[in-house]
Amino acid sequence: MAENNPFPGENNTGHFWDDNLRELANPPPRWWMIGFWVSIAWVVLYTVLYPSWPMPWQPADGDGYTKGLLGWTQIKEYEKGLAQVQEVRAEYDQQIAGMTAAEILQDPGLTQYTLASSKVLFGDYCSACHGSGGQGNPGYPVLADDDWLYGGSLDKITETITNGRKGAMTAHANILSEQEVDTLARFVVDLSEGGEGSPEAWALYNTKGCNACHGAEGNGVLAELPDGTIVTVGAANLTDAIWRFEPGGYDSARHTILYGVNQPGVEQTRDAVMPAFASLGELEGKLSSDQIKMLAVYVHQLGGGQ
Missing domain, CATH: 1.10.760.10 (Cytochrome c-like domain)
Structure with missing residues (x-):
């Protein structure tokens, strides 16, 4: 092929395609060659100075590699x-x-x-x-x-x-009749939507002891001390549109009334437990007192601190 080279004197390899496409044998530019050798020298220098090569023949203890002269990790x-x-x-x-x-x-x-x-x-x-x-x-x-x-x-x-929190509400499936459960569930929805509730519903609410936890006005407040401190047992405010258990509404209220909250042995009871984050007795806590203090400030400033 080289003896039939149609481009005599040109520095090509003698390989041609489609008559005039050919492979040249020109050397790379000098700057490229300098960069190539410098990169090789850099790799050698790096492997000498820094940890680089794994040594799989050593025990698998995480220490099987070249350490490098600088000891960097x-x-x-x-x-x-x-x-x-x-x-x-x-x-x-x-x-x-x-x-x-x-x-x-x-x-x-x-x-x-x-x-x-x-x-x-x-x-x-x-x-x-x-x-x-x-x-x-x-x-x-x-x-x-x-x-x-x-x-x-x-x-x-x-x-x-x-200290954490663990709410409790009695399951009323075996205490209330279906009609009473329906009345109270609709009563809760009515209060959450700004309604006043019927006299019959309020009478049932008080007779069945709901006011003992949710307060006389259904807002979860049992008493307000002279210094402004609110006394509560953690029962939900029934007079706002915020529902503790989603999605809220009649079915949600009915479910909570029937099966309660954190009731042992009740399969469909609501699960509402917050763990304690401080040391209790001999048990090691997750957070120090200073961390708890700082978290309290953070939660207070999220937008709803009183």
């Missing part, structure tokens, strides 16, 4: 960065340790720091149930509104996080 880099962050945070954390949640809220700078740092705590320990923004996942309370079962003051929020 991602863990060391992480620990260095973490130490820098902790050094910056130490000043704020020391101040918070000697303050109450109410005092933190009086300091705008510490409040902003607390909200920023507690967002991670909320994401780790609370968002699975209450949503990333406190909007409440299905079946769990919303923390971003002004509706509270046990109270939305800083003290009450701290108490809730510390």
Whole structure:
């Protein structure tokens, strides 16, 4: 093929296609060759200085690789960065340790720091149930509104996080007749929609003891102390449009009346339990007292703190 080269004197390989397409044998540009050899030298230097090559013949203990002359590892880099962050945070954390949640809220700078740092705590320990923004996942309370079962003051929020909550409501399937269950379910819906409720429904509500938990006015308030503290046992406010158990409405109210909340041995009972996040006796808690304090501030500022 080379002896029949139609392009004599050209630096080609003698391979031709379609008469004039041919393969040239020109060398790469000098800058390209320099970059090529520099990259090879860089790879060699990198493998000498940094951890690089796995050594599968060593025991599978996570240490089977070349360490590099610099001894650099991602863990060391992480620990260095973490130490820098902790050094910056130490000043704020020391101040918070000697303050109450109410005092933190009086300091705008510490409040902003607390909200920023507690967002991670909320994401780790609370968002699975209450949503990333406190909007409440299905079946769990919303923390971003002004509706509270046990109270939305800083003290009450701290108490809730510390000790947890476990509501209780008697299952009335074997206590009330079908007509009484229907009357009370419709009564609850009527109150939630702004209605006043019929005298017959109020009489049944009081006769069956619903007022013992939901209050004389159905708003979940048993008493209000002179200092403004609301006394409640965690029963829902029946006079607003917020439903503890979705989707709400007649069927939801009827289900709760029939099967109650957290009733042992009742298969269809509502499950409403929040775990405790503090140390109880010899049991190791998940959060320190300072972390609970900071979370209380965070939840209080979500939009519904009292």
